[in-house]
């Protein structure tokens with residue numbers, strides 16, 4: 001029987017205060033710096049894949065972005081996020097599975113695809129194929145992609161699930177020749193409760 005990922009994530013968000021989640025950030029500086037480098041217009045469609053209840057959504061809204069799209073497989077995560085936002089104006093929400101998309105297939109073309117700590121959970125080749133297939137169908141020409149995932153030599157597991165460790169080449173393989181790497185750096189994340197350090201790789205790609 002297939003593992004119930006939706007149930008797994010719903011339970012996580014039901015049972016853990018957001019500040020104790022092993023990916024919690026109160027100020028996602030590396031991400032906001034990369035987004036600033038894209039010089040997007042405020043009308044740009046920003047797609048947040050597997051956004052959970054990240055503070056980034058509030059920050060994007062405060063910066064005046066008017067076309068924010070939030071996705072997660074967990075409806076509990078989305079409910080929690082809605083409660084913490086000061087407004088949901090200009091924000092749309094889609095509960096769907098990035099590796100088996102249904103509603104996500106109807107997305108408009110995206111200016112920025114942002115994924116922090118989501119892709120690395122897709123350990124199965126089919127899941128990875130479906131994820132990148134969706135991304136390549138939906139990111140505009142000249143659109144951007146930001147990935148921040150566990151780096152090679154980083155954690156083997158997160159939230160009780162196996163993860164893949166990424167390097168630049170692996171992202172390039174998934175994206176194909178139509179995307180150019182603009183920037184890449186390593187980042188050490190500190191776990192909010194036990195202080196353990198986790199190695200991430202951040203990348204910014206742009207489509208031809």
Ligand SMILES: C[S@@+](CC[C@H](N)C(=O)[O-])C[C@H]1O[C@@H](n2cnc3c(N)ncnc32)[C@H](O)[C@@H]1O
Nearest residue numbers: 009023050051052054072073074097098116117
């Ligand atoms: C480690 S959390 C990261 C959350 C958020 N991106 C952040 O940085 O705070 C992984 C997120 O991916 C979501 N997720 C996992 N599998 C997914 C899938 N197949 N489709 C959509 N979201 C998924 C989880 O519910 C969870 O919110």
